[in-house]
Structures are given as structure tokens and as C-alpha cells.
Amino acid sequence: MLMSVPSNPGFWVNEPVRVALTVGAGAALVCAVVGCATVMRRQAFAGHALADVSSAGGSAAYLLGLNPLLGFLGMAAAVAVVMEWADMREVRERDLLTGVVLGAGLGLTALLLYFDATMGSVSGAAMTVLFGSMFTIPATIVPVALAVAGAALVASAIIYRPLLLSALAADLARAQGLRVRAVTLTHAVTLALAVSLAAMTVGAILATALLIGPAAAALRLARRPFEALVLAALIGLGATWGGIALAYESFYWTPGRGWPVSFFIVILIFVAYLLSSWAATRRGARRGAALYGCEGA
Amino acid sequence: MSTVAAALTVERACVELGGRPILREVSFQLAPGEFCGLIGSNGSGKTTLLRAILGFVRLDSGQIRLADGTTAGRLVGYVPQKIALDPGLPLRARDVVALGLDGARLGPALPSRRRAEQVEQMLHAVGAEAFADQRVGLLSGGQQQRVLVAHALVRRPRLLLLDEPLANLDVRSTAEIVALLRRLSREYGAAVLLSAHDMNPLLPAMDRIVYLAHGSAVAGKAEEVVRTEVLSELYGYHVDVVRVHGRVVVVAAEASDQIRAAVARDPVHTASVP
Ligand SMILES: Nc1ncnc2c1ncn2[C@@H]1O[C@H](COP(=O)(O)OP(=O)(O)OP(=O)(O)O)[C@@H](O)[C@H]1O
Ligand SMILES: [Mg+2]
Numbered sequence: 001m002l003m004s005v006p007s008n009p010g011f012w013v014n015e016p017v018r019v020a021l022t023v024g025a026g027a028a029l030v031c032a033v034v035g036c037a038t039v040m041r042r043q044a045f046a047g048h049a050l051a052d053v054s055s056a057g058g059s060a061a062y063l064l065g066l067n068p069l070l071g072f073l074g075m076a077a078a079v080a081v082v083m084e085w086a087d088m089r090e091v092r093e094r095d096l097l098t099g100v101v102l103g104a105g106l107g108l109t110a111l112l113l114y115f116d117a118t119m120g121s122v123s124g125a126a127m128t129v130l131f132g133s134m135f136t137i138p139a140t141i142v143p144v145a146l147a148v149a150g151a152a153l154v155a156s157a158i159i160y161r162p163l164l165l166s167a168l169a170a171d172l173a174r175a176q177g178l179r180v181r182a183v184t185l186t187h188a189v190t191l192a193l194a195v196s197l198a199a200m201t202v203g204a205i206l207a208t209a210l211l212i213g214p215a216a217a218a219l220r221l222a223r224r225p226f227e228a229l230v231l232a233a234l235i236g237l238g239a240t241w242g243g244i245a246l247a248y249e250s251f252y253w254t255p256g257r258g259w260p261v262s263f264f265i266v267i268l269i270f271v272a273y274l275l276s277s278w279a280a281t282r283r284g285a286r287r288g289a290a291l292y293g294c295e296g297a
Numbered sequence: 298m299s300t301v302a303a304a305l306t307v308e309r310a311c312v313e314l315g316g317r318p319i320l321r322e323v324s325f326q327l328a329p330g331e332f333c334g335l336i337g338s339n340g341s342g343k344t345t346l347l348r349a350i351l352g353f354v355r356l357d358s359g360q361i362r363l364a365d366g367t368t369a370g371r372l373v374g375y376v377p378q379k380i381a382l383d384p385g386l387p388l389r390a391r392d393v394v395a396l397g398l399d400g401a402r403l404g405p406a407l408p409s410r411r412r413a414e415q416v417e418q419m420l421h422a423v424g425a426e427a428f429a430d431q432r433v434g435l436l437s438g439g440q441q442q443r444v445l446v447a448h449a450l451v452r453r454p455r456l457l458l459l460d461e462p463l464a465n466l467d468v469r470s471t472a473e474i475v476a477l478l479r480r481l482s483r484e485y486g487a488a489v490l491l492s493a494h495d496m497n498p499l500l501p502a503m504d505r506i507v508y509l510a511h512g513s514a515v516a517g518k519a520e521e522v523v524r525t526e527v528l529s530e531l532y533g534y535h536v537d538v539v540r541v542h543g544r545v546v547v548v549a550a551e552a553s554d555q556i557r558a559a560v561a562r563d564p565v566h567t568a569s570v571p
Binding site for chain 1: 351353373374375377380382383385386387388389392393396397399400401402403404405406430432448449452
């Protein structure tokens, strides 16, 4: 099935497909890099909450007829900064606070999507905001998406070493005179950028899959940090483009009705995660056996 | 009392936390390359003192000065207490040492022959070559300790602060790490301040001891400080410094006879002041 895609000329010249491939690639790359940092900082739940909450911004944008990417981004950035501030004030039980914010954000989304459905001009806003709709992304979003992706990648590159050091142990970073707050705040902003791109492609609810999945798989296998970034980028990009190709194909499986792209992307990421777990376990077992053999000898 | 060349000067340092005095007028000085034990029982204020030297904890009064008059930054290496390295991080021992060298700089590190050599040399110095390419979170406690020492020393700090580096080590590793730290402090000209609740493994190596009890300190050579009169005055009640089977044990007076008998029965038994 997948093999037939490149031979199908419609795929490459189709405008919505090209937009989906471009925005999807940007989202996958940024999510791979920012996702690795997020998983290393053990902030997967915060990332998930941020993505869910960004849906309120996305649905507000649909209601007001604004660029949805900026809607997702505005909401995610505002909440990221608030959560970082709470962290700075050493608010106890961070996970509880995150959970409460997540709930409130989704409640707001419910209200805005209700307005969208009853008086908005865009049909299907709820599906698009929550679960994505890559073939309906307007082409006008491409330059904005690329700018957001570029900014996120540059910021991530700047804090590359300080973030690794802070993830190792914040006190070790402080002992080197590093301003850990500035690093975590910058990371929070890149997280907001990544989450808004992911929400634009696979939807706010599924954004975690793109953010956390490839990074988690890569971090299990990689031996060094840069390897993890490359691996996560390959998994994310492979899943995103593969998902787009499969969704395009699916128009021929059930004539006239294609399956959602998000479904395929998320499934491919899930498969990649299972494979990486299997590979990591196998490698661990092999290393254990080698060690045992050495000691026995 | 201020020598210009001192690696560390602590002058009447007082710290209060949560309304309680934790450090009371602590004063001592370390010369460059000196190997000093910071000894005290649980809760005596060792970690607080080290964190105050790093500038993580503010002094309520008094002063702490480093060699060049600055605080923290590039001149101090630090190995925190109870540090648990996450096995999920894709960092090799080698990467952790490299982060000690330039982890606070912005941007990714460019490949550099000189940097790689510095890291390699440091791994060799602490005897970590055998596991240099393994994931650091999967190493044993003693191996991680060596990697963290390398991380702290690779910048060639003038002062190295180690918080309970001997906890969780077996007898042989303890002796090895103490010998290693002592040798490195000489080679690198770094003053070492090392906290421990048991002074015995350090006695052969220490140039100087800072003994903390309930936030107050006495400092000096071990044979001057670890004496019944000196420590009794520090504690504010009578304690005995007891030597049995080559070990020094500090015990509150009423318990000392019992302890002496117990240690005589079972030489590995240790005791501390309540
Ligand atoms: N942030 C804080 N707020 C209030 N009290 C504190 C704080 N940090 C430490 N303390 C108190 O200060 C005292 C000294 O603590 P510290 O950690 O310095 O002891 P320590 O000598 O390192 O002990 P240990 O051998 O158990 O590591 C303890 O009684 C502790 O309860
Ligand atoms: Mg302590």
C-alpha cells in the first residue's frame, strides 16, 4: 500500500498534502528535540497538560476567525509561563496543580467549542482542534509554522548544554554558576512552541503522542544525547510522513472517505515505541549475559 | 588571621532556617591543597555549611570568602549528598565529565581534541576508564561517586566540596576514594572539604578537621580537636573521646562505659553522640 504512494502522482502535487508534509515535518522535528528535553526533565505530564490546555486557544481562534496556530500558541505560552512561575515559587504538589489547570483549560475548551458549533462559521472545529485535520490546514499557516519551528529549534540549540547539566542535577548546574531558572524558563517557552505545532498537526489531545512518544523511544535506545535527538527526529518524521501517506491511501480503501491522519501518526509512533522497548530490553539482556560470562570466567 | 592565599575563609558564619539557628558563628580557614574533613552527626549542619559556601544558602551574619574574594562560580567543585543519577538519561560517564568542564556554556559543544583529552585524563585520574562509555545512571554507587568527583575536578577548581562521598561505600572503596581524593588535592592544588559522620576512614588522610556539633564548630589538626576537653566544650556537656581497636569513637559520658564494652565485644560496632 505504502509502496503505491510515490507512484501516485496525485500525492506529491496535491496542495493540501504538501502543506501537511511541511507543517508535519516542522512539528515532528521540534517535538523530537523539545520532547527529549521534556522527558529528561521528567516533565511529560506538564507537556501533556500544556497541549490539552492549548485547545482552548485553538477553539477561541476558530470562533474569532484567527490563525489557529497562534491561538494554540498564545494559550500554551501563557500557561507555560504561569506553571514555571508556580515552580519558581516552589508550589508543592506540582502535579496536582498541573492537573487542576488541565481540567480548567479543557472546561474552557468545551465552552468555546460549543459556541463554535452553535454560532461559528467553521464546521467540525471540535474534531480539528482536539484531534487534528492535516489535510485542511490552510496554506497561509506554513510561513508562521516554519517561523515557530525555527525559533524553537534555535532556542533549544542555545540551551542544549545547560539543559543537559540541569537535567543531570540542578545543584551541579548551580555550582557552575548557571542560572537554572533562565534555562527552565527558556525550555518552558520551547515547550509551548512545540505543543502548539503538535496541536496544529495531530490535535491538542494527541499532541502528547508526537511530543513524548518519539523522545521516549529514542531515549531508551540512544547511548549519547545527540544520538537521542537524531533518533527521535527520525521516528517523529517517519511517523508523520508515513501517517500522511497512509491517510492519503485510505481514500482508496473506503472510497470517498479517508481515515484521519492523526490515527496513523499515533499508531506508527506507538509501534516505534514498542520496537524500541523490545530492542532496549534485548540489548540489556545481551549486556547482562556478557557480564555474567566475564565474571564466570 | 586572614592569609591572602587562603583557599577558603569562613568567618563567624551564622545561618538560620525556619527560625532555627542551624550554624552558629562557624569560623575556619583552608590553605590551598589542604585536605579537610567536615565531621558531625546527622543534622549537625554539614550540608548547610557546604551549601552556604556555594552561595545556595544566605548567611544571616558573618562572611565566607574564596581564594579570589568571589563566591561560587568557576572556582568551586561540588559533589552533592545523596545524588541519584537518572538511569533514563542518555549520558555516558564521559559526557558527565565533559559537562563538568563546560556544561554551563550555551550551545552544543563542538568536537574538540583538547576537550576530549582533558576528559580522558580526568577519567583516568579517578580510575573510571573501564566504565567511561556506560550509561551513568546504571553505574554502581561507588562508580557514580568517582564520575562525580571527575565532573567536579575537571575544571581545576581551587576548592572541592564533597558532601558525604563515603556514604554507601564498602570498606575497600572508602579507602580507595579517600586515597584518591587526597592524591588529587595534592596534584591539582585544590583544597578539599569533605563531610562525613564517621571520621575514622579520614583520620590518616586529614590535614585538618572541622568538627560540627549542633551548628557550632571547632577546627584544627585532628589531634588538637578530637580530645575529650575540646569536644566536651563544643557539645556543652561531657563527652568522652574513646580509642578502641584503632578506632576513635565520641560518646556521651553516661554511655561511654557501655560503648567501650560493646566495641570490645564486637569491633565493627560504632557509636555516635546522641
Ligand atoms: N530548608 C530548611 N529549613 C529548615 N530547616 C532546615 C532546612 N534545611 C536543613 N534544616 C535543618 O538544619 C539542620 C542541619 O541540616 P543539615 O542537612 O545541614 O545536616 P547534616 O549535618 O548535613 O546532616 P546529615 O548527616 O543527615 O546529612 C537539620 O536539623 C535540618 O532539619
Ligand atoms: Mg547532609
